[in-house]
Amino acid sequence: MILYSHTICATSTLIFIALIIDIMTRPIARISKKKTVTVSILKTLVRKLERQNAHQRNIINSQADHIIQTELMRRAVIDNHRLFEDSKEKVVELEAERIEWQEEMENMNQENLKLNEEKPTSYLYEAKNGAVPQVVKEAFAAHFYYLGRISKRENYIRWSQLEKADRKMWTEEWEKIKEVQKVQAAQGLIVLKSQIKEEVEDERKWAMVLRSRH
Structure with missing residues (x-):
């Protein structure tokens, strides 16, 4: 009987201690849970x-x-x-x-x-004509110059049949004419016939270009 009484007492003590521990640990759990939520x-x-x-x-x-x-x-x-x-x-x-x-x-x-x-009649500028510039003849070689000066004469002799001295004379004269032509052309007194033809052809080409662009 005494042993049973001691057993009940010990059990009650353990239950009491467990309750106290549970009560004490509940606030800590709530705090930890609140911290986690926060x-x-x-x-x-x-x-x-x-x-x-x-x-x-x-x-x-x-x-x-x-x-x-x-x-x-x-x-x-x-x-x-x-x-x-x-x-x-x-x-x-x-x-x-x-x-x-x-x-x-x-x-x-x-x-x-x-x-x-205009039909040129001379190789150089002629003051009596008065017009400026004047169109003049042009010889591209000495024998052409010779033909232009002599071919219509009655005593005409072919260039190939001329004496060497005569051909030299006509060549020197032709060279002098060309030099004078250069000077007169630079002064605006004369225009070479071949130059007029080239300019006319160029201007016709440019006129066609302008008309096509207009």
Whole structure:
């Protein structure tokens, strides 16, 4: 009986101690649980703020890109308008120059056509004719010069049949004529017949080009 009483007493003591331990450990568990919940909430808030900040950064960057693109487009429009105005002025200027040049070419063409119709009678400038410039004959070699001077005479002798001294004389005279022609051409007194033909042909070609562009 005494042993049973001791057993009950020991059991009661153990139960009491267990209750005390449970009561003492409950606040610690609550505190640990509260701490875990608080950390989790803070982490969630931090992630939310980071997402909001990233979204705000994206919005700001998008707005900045839009502003930059708008400004670039505005400047491009201004530059293109300026280039267009400059181009219009250049076109007007070039058109005026083209018309002026075409008129000059037509006047020169008419003058050269008149000169081309003239039949030169001399190798050098003749003051009695008065016209300036005068179209003159041109000999490309000494024997051509000889033919132009002698071929219509009754006592005409072929160049190949001339004496060596005679051919030398005509060659020297032809060389002197060419030198004088150069001087008179530089002074604007004469124009060579061959030169007139070349200029007329060139002007006809240019006239065709101008008409095709007009």
